[in-house]
Amino acid sequence: MSKPISSENIVNQKYDRCRRFADFLVKAGVGFGVGVVASVVLFRRRTWPVALSTGFGMGAAYADCDRLFNPARIPGTRIITQVEEEKP
Numbered sequence: 001m002s003k004p005i006s007s008e009n010i011v012n013q014k015y016d017r018c019r020r021f022a023d024f025l026v027k028a029g030v031g032f033g034v035g036v037v038a039s040v041v042l043f044r045r046r047t048w049p050v051a052l053s054t055g056f057g058m059g060a061a062y063a064d065c066d067r068l069f070n071p072a073r074i075p076g077t078r079i080i081t082q083v084e085e086e087k088p
Contacts, residue, residue: 018065024058031057 017023035053043049072079 014068017068023064024061027057027061028054029057031055031060 031053032050035050038053039045039049067074071077
């Protein structure tokens with residue numbers, strides 16, 4: 001049988017996943033790239049598309065971290081609690 005995992009280890013694993021700088025950097029970088037392309041192609045080299053899409057990328061990284069700690073925020077998810085057994 002496997003050894004039970006303590007709740008502290010579960011929280012530490014989730015916190016380590018949220019602290020990954022690479023996830024934040026990749027999502028913000030993708031947003032930055034999309035903003036640069038949109039700025040050059042569609043908006044005559046204005047700066048607001050770059051800032052907006054970089055913010056979207058950072059927000060996506062934050063939302064992923066938030067979903068790890070609060071799974072009830074995922075749309076369509078139900079949290080099922082254990083029902084106490086009735087005493088005869």
